[in-house]
Amino acid sequence: xxxxxxxxxxxxxxxxxxxxxxxxxxxxxxxxxxxxxxxxxxxxxxxxxxxxxxxxxxxxxxxxxxxxxxxxxxxxxxxxxxxxxxxxxxxxxxxxxxxxxxxxxxxxxxxxxxxxxxxxxxxxxxxxxxxxxxxxxxxxxxxxxxxxxxxxxxxxxxxxxxxxxxxxxxxxxxxxxxxxxxxxxxxxxxxxxxxxxxxxxxx
Numbered sequence: 001x002x003x004x005x006x007x008x009x010x011x012x013x014x015x016x017x018x019x020x021x022x023x024x025x026x027x028x029x030x031x032x033x034x035x036x037x038x039x040x041x042x043x044x045x046x047x048x049x050x051x052x053x054x055x056x057x058x059x060x061x062x063x064x065x066x067x068x069x070x071x072x073x074x075x076x077x078x079x080x081x082x083x084x085x086x087x088x089x090x091x092x093x094x095x096x097x098x099x100x101x102x103x104x105x106x107x108x109x110x111x112x113x114x115x116x117x118x119x120x121x122x123x124x125x126x127x128x129x130x131x132x133x134x135x136x137x138x139x140x141x142x143x144x145x146x147x148x149x150x151x152x153x154x155x156x157x158x159x160x161x162x163x164x165x166x167x168x169x170x171x172x173x174x175x176x177x178x179x180x181x182x183x184x185x186x187x188x189x190x191x192x193x194x195x196x197x198x199x200x201x202x203x
Contacts, residue, residue, distance in 0.1 A: 043168050044161075051160060052106045055098060068093035078150060078193065079143045080200070083130060088117035088143075095151060102160040102181075111151055118143050146196040153192035156185045 017026040058064045071093045076082065082089070091114035098107035122141050124130035135141060140148075159181045166174035 040165075040168055044164060048103075048106075051101065051103050055094070055103070055106050059094070064094055064097070065090065067097055071096060078146055078196070081131075081133075082143055083121075086117070086121065088114050088121065091117060092147060095147075099151065099154040100157050102156045102158050102162070107151070107154075111147075114147060115144065118147065142196075142200055146200075149192045149196055150189065153188040154185060155189040156181050 014026060017023050055064070058067075068090050072089065074096075075089055075092055076084075079092075091110040094110035095107045095114055098110060118141060121130055121143070122135065125133070125135075126137075133142075157178075159177055162177050162181065163174045166177065
């Protein structure tokens with residue numbers, strides 16, 4: 001669907017430029033945008049490498065494990081049916097920490113690992129090896145849905161990506177988004193948690 005949407009927008013833009021005599025502006029904009037895209041990618045690659053490197057150091061040094069232990073009460077509040085010391089706890093904690101720091105790219109691998117572990121939990125439930133409601137294959141569990149919603153709403157204390165974008169485009173105060181970002185993501189995360197708990201009780 002997105003492919004059709006973007007293709008349609010590009011086609012409309014080209015047709016409008018052709019009928020309004022602004023094809024030269026389209027050509028210049030395309031060239032400038034290509035150059036700007038490469039520059040932005042290089043900038044974001046540096047930021048991404050720095051923060052993902054820090055996350056790797058945190059994991060190797062045991063800081064991430066300590067953080068996961070500290071987040072254990074929160075994780076079991078969000079996922080009450082998740083067994084104690086389940087392998088999904090660590091990647092869930094890593095995903096939450098990365099999202100709080102605004103590192104969406106660093107949160108993705110941990111998120112995928114968490115989903116794999118939650119899928120294994122569902123298989124164990126089907127085999128009678130773990131407690132909890134049994135669902136047929138292809139149906140997401142409560143833990144999966146909760147994790148996905150919390151991951152999307154994502155409380156952010158340091159929106160690194162947005163700060164980097166604003167800095168790249170010459171913002172006078174790139175960090176001005178920190179306060180509004182915390183407020184907006186706190187509301188979205190609170191609403192997500194409330195929704196999940198309500199739906200858990202209904203199910």
